[in-house]
């Protein structure tokens with residue numbers, strides 16, 4: 001037997017031993033789980049038997065309450081334990097098939113021997129709880145595996161830096177308990193291992209990358225020092241993957257204090273949410289809160305206003321903008337996305353301390369009981385040095401007092417008697433008992449049952465009004481915001497200001513907030529109404545951060561004042577805002593609290609695809625392909641009718657074994673046209689902004705919905721000059737092409753997009769059909 005085989009056999013024996021230990025642990029946990037389950041069931045069934053209930057004296061009541069609380073705590077403790085055991089069992093099940101993926105032999109300075117350390121998705125002790133059979137990939141010592149090849153190495157612990165020498169680094173592929181292959185590697189994570197991981201078909205859900213995390217990615221995952229961690233990474237460089245492993249790392253590192261409610265991920269579209277939903281559970285962690293920034297805004301803006309979705313915004317920008325309108329709308333988007341606009345808004349808001357805030361009349365039963373002028377006068381009679389939100393608090397108190405006076409006035413009116421007649425039996429009984437109780441305690445009764453019922457009816461009728469007053473709904477935010485465009489003089493007005501004003505007033509008057517307006521409006525609202533900052537969120541992750549405007553970032557920073565942020569993006573894929581100068585992804589925003597990490601290696605696409613797309617990448621960032629080879633991209637030139645060549649290309653891609661083939665168009669309009677042409681010839685799934693998940697097959701979608709996602713093969717059905725021409729289309733075209741893992745096919749009518757012409761001809765194959 002060769003030395004290599006002997007080593008593999010020895011390793012296999014160890015794998016068998018670990019699986020045996022896993023088996024023992026499982027048995028132990030199953031026993032624990034069923035006894036816990038039994039105890040939970042018993043506790044639930046006998047809950048009241050074990051509680052001492054005595055309500056005779058006030059002291060007894062307190063004692064009873066304490067007894068119930070104690071019993072409830074015991075029950076929830078047992079339930080929690082049971083849940084934990086269940087989670088451990090799930091992890092062990094995964095480990096039984098694949099107990100670990102790496103081994104390092106590390107000799108600490110001052111020690112004479114180097115112990116082997118095996119690394120897997122979770123830690124495992126032997127049955128005596130003495131030795132670690134497997135270390136969690138997030139344990140401090142495991143970072144050696146990702147950061148070093150053989151030789152001098154070090155890692156950080158809470159007690160300081162541990163230095164030493166790594167004498168061996170071995171990687172395993174273990175499936176169903178058998179070692180399929182193993183490599184001893186000289187580089188940090190060996191290419192062969194990564195080749196295998198990347199060569200597979202695209203999956204409809206993202207996978208974890210713990211076995212092959214790269215050194216630069218490991219820096220992102222383990223950074224704990226910086227308030228703002230900014231990752232500029234080229235397409236397919238693993239930004240999203242690193243972000244998800246980072247979440248898993250933080251949940252492990254701070255498991256006693258951090259839970260899923262303290263972590264939020266802003267994702268680019270609803271489809272992406274389900275695309276990444278498997279990663280954390282695969283790593284034994286619960287999913288965190290995921291939302292799109294659009295959903296986040298809509299949730300906070302009054303429900304009677306309509307907020308334009310970023311996708312509709314894109315669609316309009318790409319299909320409906322031409323001529324002077326195009327330039328004016330662009331100026332509008334640029335301005336409202338900028339910090340200049342924020343400053344303008346801030347100045348306007350400070351002017352509101354002395355006048356201009358608009359209010360709403362307060363009406364009851366179609367009669368105005370407090371006019372907006374009365375509210376305004378009261379508001380501006382208050383001390384001008386007090387902040388607007390604090391003054392609103394005082395106005396609300398005054399209004400609530402006014403409401404109480406109004407209630408008194410309303411109580412004796414006829415409508416109240418009519419309402420009393422409509423009350424149900426319960427209310428009458430309540431009134432009756434109330435009077436009885438009074439009889440026992442008082443010598444005379446000053447209130448009749450009718451009085452009591454009248455009071456109740458009026459209280460109920462005013463309750464919604466009072467609730468709205470407490471929420472400061474008497475302030476007319478929309479009208480006050482609109483004034484900014486009607487009355488407020490603007491210094492240094494941007495180009496096309498008159499057009500911008502006109503559109504904005506029209507939109508606001510019909511209760512419509514354009515996408516570029518929505519954040520500004522919400523910012524204005526929270527500043528006027530007062531602090532609604534989010535203190536619960538301790539880590540915020542923003543994927544596709546290049547698509548956030550400087551104004552949106554400023555708002556996010558203000559809303560999450562105590563939150564650490566991880567921003568991940570790619571300047572090359574900036575498709576929403578034209579003005580990316582203020583983006584934090586660009587280095588000049590660095591200060592001590594910022595850490596910027598650049599990822600330049602692209603793992604998603606084959607070398608041939610990366611070589612092709614690099615030529616028209618907008619910002620010319622350094623892009624290195626990973627060494628995985630495939631076919632050169634194909635440029636199919638047809639004579640006008642796209643259907644025949646498109647169908648034959650899709651068939652060819654299917655024959656090549658590709659399971660997920662995406663037809664990526666520039667707009668939804670183009671998708672609709674194409675679907676009309678292809679619908680009768682093949683089964684196609686069209687993806688729109690509401691799509692939450694997808695299956696393998698042929699997918700049709702606009703590029704802005706493909707953000708963050710990848711497919712085995714990508715087909716660009718129309719890459720002609722009329723479709724992708726202007727500079728604004730460059731990032732869209734780049735984003736579309738970089739979604740491909742293995743094959744990229746581009747069709748044109750012969751007049752190709754200028755971006756293709758920027759690529760040397762030897763980088764792609766031309767086919768004329």
Ligand SMILES: Nc1ncnc2c1ncn2[C@@H]1O[C@H](COP(=O)(O)OP(=O)(O)OP(=O)(O)O)[C@@H](O)[C@H]1O
Nearest residue numbers: 209212213214235236237238239240241603604708
């Ligand atoms: N270290 C790694 N090991 C294995 N696979 C990796 C690694 N890093 C990235 N990948 C794979 O590369 C692909 C791209 O990763 P990911 O989607 O995280 O990149 P991204 O930078 O967010 O891309 P984009 O910005 O283009 O959406 C995924 O299939 C991911 O699994």
